[in-house]
Amino acid sequence: MMGRLLTFSFLFVLWMVFSGQFDSFHLGMGVVSAALVTGFTGAFHSGGTVKGAYDRLGRFPKLIGYFVWLVLEVFKANLHVFTLAFRPNVHEALDPQVIRFKTSLKTDFAKFVLGNSITLTPGTVTLMIEGDEFVVHAITRQAAADLPGEMERRVAEVFEA
Amino acid sequence: MENAYLETFFIGVGCTLFLLMFLVMYRIAKGPLVIDRIMGANIVGTKTMLLLVLFGLIYERVDMFVDLALTYALLNFIGSVAVAKYFRRQVAQRDATTDGTPLESGGSHD
Amino acid sequence: MTEGMGIGPIEIVSMALIGSGVIFFAGAVAGILRFPDYYTRIHAAGKGDTLSTLLIALGFAVYNLGDLSFHNILTSIKILMICVFIFITGPTTTHVLMEAGYALGFKHWKKDGDQEEEEP
Numbered sequence: 001m002m003g004r005l006l007t008f009s010f011l012f013v014l015w016m017v018f019s020g021q022f023d024s025f026h027l028g029m030g031v032v033s034a035a036l037v038t039g040f041t042g043a044f045h046s047g048g049t050v051k052g053a054y055d056r057l058g059r060f061p062k063l064i065g066y067f068v069w070l071v072l073e074v075f076k077a078n079l080h081v082f083t084l085a086f087r088p089n090v091h092e093a094l095d096p097q098v099i100r101f102k103t104s105l106k107t108d109f110a111k112f113v114l115g116n117s118i119t120l121t122p123g124t125v126t127l128m129i130e131g132d133e134f135v136v137h138a139i140t141r142q143a144a145a146d147l148p149g150e151m152e153r154r155v156a157e158v159f160e161a
Numbered sequence: 162m163e164n165a166y167l168e169t170f171f172i173g174v175g176c177t178l179f180l181l182m183f184l185v186m187y188r189i190a191k192g193p194l195v196i197d198r199i200m201g202a203n204i205v206g207t208k209t210m211l212l213l214v215l216f217g218l219i220y221e222r223v224d225m226f227v228d229l230a231l232t233y234a235l236l237n238f239i240g241s242v243a244v245a246k247y248f249r250r251q252v253a254q255r256d257a258t259t260d261g262t263p264l265e266s267g268g269s270h271d
Numbered sequence: 272m273t274e275g276m277g278i279g280p281i282e283i284v285s286m287a288l289i290g291s292g293v294i295f296f297a298g299a300v301a302g303i304l305r306f307p308d309y310y311t312r313i314h315a316a317g318k319g320d321t322l323s324t325l326l327i328a329l330g331f332a333v334y335n336l337g338d339l340s341f342h343n344i345l346t347s348i349k350i351l352m353i354c355v356f357i358f359i360t361g362p363t364t365t366h367v368l369m370e371a372g373y374a375l376g377f378k379h380w381k382k383d384g385d386q387e388e389e390e391p
Binding site: 164166167170174177178181184185187188194196197199200201203204207208210211214215218223224227228230231234235238241242245246248249252253 | 278282286289290293296297299300303304309312313316320324327328331334335342343345346349350352353356357360361363364367368370371372374375376
Binding site for chain 3: 017018075091116126127135137
């Protein structure tokens, strides 16, 4: 019930931001559509996914810390791509390889976050996630050597209590 | 837009973005793989969304153009994922009809 | 808002964000055009496209806060939502395309191997 209420209020606030009109007609339509969507997605509230998401709200400070670290990594990744792309002899600098490693993460959401983070960080892109195994394409030998490293530890810290 | 300097800057940004999008068009036209083309189309789509917001800023109707941009971003994402899924499913069907090996066990079959 | 040529701190911040976004996008385009195979090209696309879109959209949101009114704040929040959406979907699209290419069985370019073109 708590989850439904949170979903409803979240959707309603989203409606208000997107519509930008605050007369009774628009607000009434917002209540109706938020209630409808909350009703349609009822199956999610009994399962673990949304409940887990609400539990995670308690770990908000850690999430912010992870986000700041991730944004820094994204900047590093872009500088890396930038220097590689404007190098006169690109083919010398690249040394692509495909590597596989097993992760210790258990929940699907944590795996999703790790996959997206790997894609955003320097020199690596997630190719495939098969159960516990990540297949990662690394653009240089150096980037391949850094995996999975501290990122997995950070993801486990934030998204798996 | 009141500020002449900023208007020039925004128009310059728009032209640069358009030029760079045009360079990506080369990748779309040339290929060589079909997924190269999807990737290029995806990039052109994201930047078109930015150009929409830029038009809104220049003509001072951001409130209207931002909704269009949001919809464009959603459709762009869904389109790319749908096309990629389509090719993925084709491969799965090809595997099922030829040798029956599951696709997930490596994917290196040619 | 005052008439005239004033470029205040808000304008400078937004111009810096937009300018760096365009520069990163130029890097991504150079990577897309020059890298040898599909997998390396999508490295450039996935990273450069996500960050440059984020930076430029943030710059627009900051500029839009130049004269504060309720509706402008709402519009900036909408642009921020575009940013959040791009931040989640950018890597996801990259991953989906990459997985499709991997499933189709394209070989990835190796440094020492002779650089044959992959099948069309």
